[in-house]
Amino acid sequence: MQDSAPCPARRTFMVALAAGTLAPGRLIAATDTLGLSDKTVQVVVPFTPGTTPDLCARLFSPRLAELSGRTFVVENKPGASGIIGLSAVAKAPPDGHTLAFSTNTALTLPLVYSSVPFDVIESFTPVAMLGSTNFALCVHPSLGVSDLAQFIDHVKRNPGTVNYGSPGKGTFHHLCMEMLVAQLGLNMVHVPYKGSAGATTDLLAGHIKAMFQPMHVAVPMQQDKRLVILGASRREQDPTYTAVPPLATVGLPNYDADAWYAVWGPRGMKADQVGRYNTAFNRLLENQEIRATLVKQGVTPRPMSAGALGDLSKAELAKWREVVKAANILPE
Template sequence: MRYPYLTFAAACCAASLPAQAQSGPPTTIVVATSAGTGVDVIARVLGRQLAAQMGSPVIVENRPGASGNIGADHVARAASDGRTLLLAATTFATNAAVNRTLPYDPVKSFVPISLLSTGAMTLAVAPTLKAESVPELVRLAKATPGAINYASPGNGTPQHLAMELFKLEAGVDLFHVPYKSTGGAVTDLAGGHISAMVVPIDTVLPLATGGKVKVLGVMSAQRFQGLPDVPTLSEQGLPKVEVGVWYGLLAPAGTPRATVDRLNREVNEALARPEVVTTLRQQGIDPAGGSPERLAAHLRAELARWQAVVKAARISVD
């Protein structure tokens, strides 16, 4: 999942994590996407803070490919010593929902450490589309079944499944146009070549405030402070269409509980730092934290939810 409009991505990717006055073996945070994505940026912000706290190097290692399977499988096979971690995101659950032949088990192959942060999705449309609200979009779609198209970064991505959930709840038929990246899809949405798209808030915010796209609704329980005039989908009659992006830290199965608890304490301390909170919230992402059990419960709920959507919408990655 690409986040091309993150304002601090380039700086985070270019800078190295602190190395001075550090000792002990390094900890590697594996990111299953390329550099510059939202997952990668969060890994570097977190890694920089963890390195300062723990006094040992924290390395961010990008292992993109196969919808995140390459990176996740690498961590699943790593030593269970707390030195190789996976920064998982929403795609970790949606990918498992659409793929029956993963090289790892999303639950049994990992041990949760902490839920890192959450953010909301939005339902955005091209500036030329004659709809100013979700009810207007639903009426337009029902009047012209299949005529309105929508983009996603590919089959089985969170954006794809979120729009399929919207279609199921609203009872509308929209035509799916899968892209290879979020960037290309968002560019065509702003250009009016695509009618609609589910987009993370941190990606769409600069375009929405610049009038290049219209955000019809926020897929969260509450309105987003950066777009206070945009109602939630629940406010517009679709309470079940609540979809967010999330990020969590996982370790290989078999990692000792004492190691998990130590890492959990370090992560929670890092997420409470004012500079980390400010950096994340500037991008529409709220720091989370909490116990390993919180992430475990969140992951179970996400897997069950998206498996149900995939089944109801008859989604295939083929």
């Protein structure tokens, strides 16, 4: 999701206490460090600068540096839908000096690509959950529908003619629509793009009729009457966008999809190291400045334990595996 301002592809974060940018304990009243050696910590973002995982990496890395007195380097390693960057992390030593900031779409990569050299459940150590982004089911006004019931009726009366877009095969946007299609028994045509920009442009032009979009991106477009929002992907009511009902409350009781962002390390990280990192991330998520920055980018902070993140990852993988199977999406 490219919804934040582009940042440099590589930046070294040094401890900034001497400069007075952040006094010790201002964010976290902690006497412990992260238990790191003198080695630089490599923070890998498997996507391009300006994406939400990149924003998160550049938001948290300087704070982690302040806590540990170590150097954190954020490095973008995009390519192959995140496979290149995640592969590098999977091969790294599990000593706490390599972290991946990625999305839950990492879980589904082996389901849609045949050459993925890792499995997120088996090849990585869950470290911390950062937050999640609610998505909106959007349609172009020319479709002539204003709610989910009308949309369902229109698609069923016109099987195989209503198209929808996504930034590419296996993306969260794609799988969200396939979940909807499967639950409703609809017949729609998927039009994959190479990124969000082209898909959004064609949606606004009416060349494609429907698409899931991040809520904070979609709502201003609806306010400008360029799109119509039919419902939100997350089961719980979004506290920021209370006028948008969850799809689960307007005809899809079993629908629940959340795009989330988390931190993983290589498999085999020591429990003590994971615990130190997890505590640091969870406390940072309590900081009002950090929370405000995340919310501005459409991310709801979601602190949780590393164990809970591992359990959530397994549940998510099982859910999306069923969606991929129902959609007959074959690895390529």
